[in-house]
Amino acid sequence: MRKYIDINLGERSVSSRELHGREIAECGRYLIAKMLLEQKIADVEPLAPENPLIFSVGPFAGTNFSNANRLSVGCKSPLTGGVKEANSGGTFGFAMGQLQIAGITLHGASDEWVIIRITKDNGITFDDAKPYMGLGNFECASKLHSVYGEKTSLGICGPVGEYEGLMAGVTFSDTDNRPSRIAARGGVGAVMGAKKVKAIVIDKDRMPPVNDRKKVMGAIKEYGKKLGESAPVQTLRTTGTAMMADITNHVGAMPTRNFTSGHQPSEDGGAFKMGGTFIRELNTSRGGQTEHACMPGCLIKCSNVYVDDTGREIVSPMEYETICLLGTNCGLEDPDDVARMNEIANDLGVDSIELGATIAVLMDAGKGGFGDVSFMKEVTSEMMAGSEIGKFYASGTARVGENLNFKRVPVIKKQAISAYDPRLIEVTGISMMVTAQGADHTVGNNATFKCDDKNIEELVAESLRMQINAAVADSLGLCVFGRSVTDDNLELISNAINDAFDAGVTPDFIRNIGLETLRLEAAFNNAAGFDEDDDELPSFFLDEPLPPTGKMARLRSSEVNAAMRNLLDAHIG
DSSP: OEEEEEEETTTTEEEEEEEOTHHHHSOHHHHHHHHHHHTTOTTSOTTSTTSOEEEEEOTTTTSOOTTOOOEEEEEEOTTTSSEEEEEEOSSHHHHHHHTTEEEEEEESOOSSOEEEEEOTTSOEEEEEOGGGTTOOHHHHHHHHHHHHOSSEEEEEEOHHHHTTOTTBOEEEEOTTSOEEEEEOGGGHHHHHHHTTEEEEEEEOOOOOOOSOHHHHHHHHHHHHHHHHTOHHHHHHHHHOTTHHHHHHHHHTOSOBTTTTBSOOOOGGGOOOTTSHHHHHHHHHHHTOEEEEOSSTTOSSOOEEEEEOTTSOEEESOOOHHHHHHTTGGGTOOOHHHHHHHHHHHHHHTBOHHHHHHHHHHHHHTTSSOTTOHHHHHHHHHHHHHTOHHHHHHTTOHHHHHHHTTOSOOOEETTEEOOSSOTTTOHHHHHHHHHOTTSSOGGGSOOTTOOOTTOOHHHHHHHHHHHHHHHHHHHHTTOOGGGHHHHTTOHHHHHHHHHHHHOOOOOHHHHHHHHHHHHHHHHHHHHHTTOOGGGGOOOHHHHHSOBTTTTBOOOOOHHHHHHHHHHHHHHHHO
């Protein structure tokens, strides 16, 4: 059994219902799409009280099932106007699972700022948030832990979320109690701010009960063994997500200086300093930590703790997307500079992809110089202060570009494109185009797929395969970095779910939940008024050759969507 909790903030009332069997496996991203569509809020103003904010976890949350403690946060996005599921690691999903909570929905809005406290004895209280208002995430987390104890997990609305800045995420505790894991994309933190919820504090406890503990523990062990034997997992454990920077820079697809180039040359022919290999060696030599788990139980350990030349911690984690969007895309060439900007982004509680894209547009528009760290800090200082111009910056890339009447703005559905130039990495480009989520790589990424010799239909087929697999992972609370094992072991996973909850699920159920999630998300966006025109790439990707390869995008919304419809009809048929 798991329970689902509904919190009415206006009335400060709480109700709960029990979930059993198959219902426990129908959570995460799938449940978010289903609930948002059923509640008929597609035409609701995203920052209005009627827009719910949903937190949901998969069936293995609270256990040591590797990479199975991911958390889905969802609502109607104030950034895109469409459906949004933002995914996060950390300990919050783990704590929810330990308390046998499958999901929490925040309804309405509080009259005053509150801390929601959830205890292991099922108590829920509403505490005064005044002492925590206006604080950066690190100071806020420290004060919360001093009051509520260390054996808690936090979900924090940062200072940008307080004033409903659209690039605000919701920040969660990592395994060392840092407020550094963020459900970052789509403005979910702005929705939390609109509801006047400063933080949710939830107790950690112990592994929740399951029907057949022996069999479940056996599945956990077997899945972990397969992870240990997986070559892609070993690469991630060694170099982390930053390894992708070496790949994209080599093929000429790394966003550099607002997507004006796909390659950052090495200084004097030396090592590429913004790549995973160099960063790992530098960090290790300084005493930094590699093989750091973002969530309890994870055996992949692709995260890190990055330190300066004195051994002092700067930030955790330092990941590929941030290295590119907040780094090379803004003209930075020193990983220390990226790390310090990353720390600021974490303290603000904002999406580092959206922040980096916004700053790069400002730079490209002549408001600052590429590589100017002082300008970047000026932007973030204004955002921290909540000044008029700071709130303007926090509105995100699309709105900043539109206000400046600037045309080179890398967004789809008003959300910033992530660190894969669609002129070369076409499968991921297609996923970012057609997803209901806005330009989000996590919905279907295959950055190493060989695209040159493929036609549009073949590229779309690979994108759909990756989209289904990603939706499966997000719905079951699994990290996509375990997909080399997950995708080929659906029987192991379905049997484990059945052993835990007598759910009666099959491998086909798992495959279908991914496809159904995509269908529900598309239906929501259709109801919200989106059409094929919203799926187009920004025109400069179609018109500007990308140095050094000279590639231009060949992806057009009409052709991509036609191929996608044919594939979906075949799947449904």
